[in-house]
Amino acid sequence: xxxxxxxxxxxxxxxxIGLSLKSVALLxxxxxxxxxxxxxxxxxxxxVIDLGLGFSEVGRFRRPMLKALPQGTVIRLRNSDxxxxxxxxxxLSELGYGSLYRVxxx
Numbered sequence: 001x002x003x004x005x006x007x008x009x010x011x012x013x014x015x016x017i018g019l020s021l022k023s024v025a026l027l028x029x030x031x032x033x034x035x036x037x038x039x040x041x042x043x044x045x046x047x048v049i050d051l052g053l054g055f056s057e058v059g060r061f062r063r064p065m066l067k068a069l070p071q072g073t074v075i076r077l078r079n080s081d082x083x084x085x086x087x088x089x090x091x092l093s094e095l096g097y098g099s100l101y102r103v104x105x106x
Contacts, residue, residue, distance in 0.1 A: 033076040044074065 037046035049070045053063035 036074040036076060038070055038072050039074070047073075 035046050037044040047070055048067050051066045051068040053066065055062050
């Protein structure tokens with residue numbers, strides 16, 4: 001079975017053991033400033049969903065379940081030159097973001 005790529009694997013482990021964002025800088029996730037979560041009413045709530053990868057008809061086995069961020073999750077990036085552009089987008093695509101939309105928060 002194929003292993004998870006390091007950023008996604010580290011993110012899943014962080015969610016499972018509940019590490020704070022202060023400790024993730026050592027693990028390569030330093031571009032993230034804060035997970036705001038999904039807007040629910042008047043506040044943001046951090047949610048993680050289970051994403052099933054289906055069933056392999058050829059191998060006759062169930063593919064693994066992964067933890068993922070739901071649609072509409074808002075995150076904040078650090079405002080520095082090293083976190084702009086392809087580096088941040090590449091990291092976020094590893095975390096499960098299929099598309100990104102830049103929003104200015106006041």
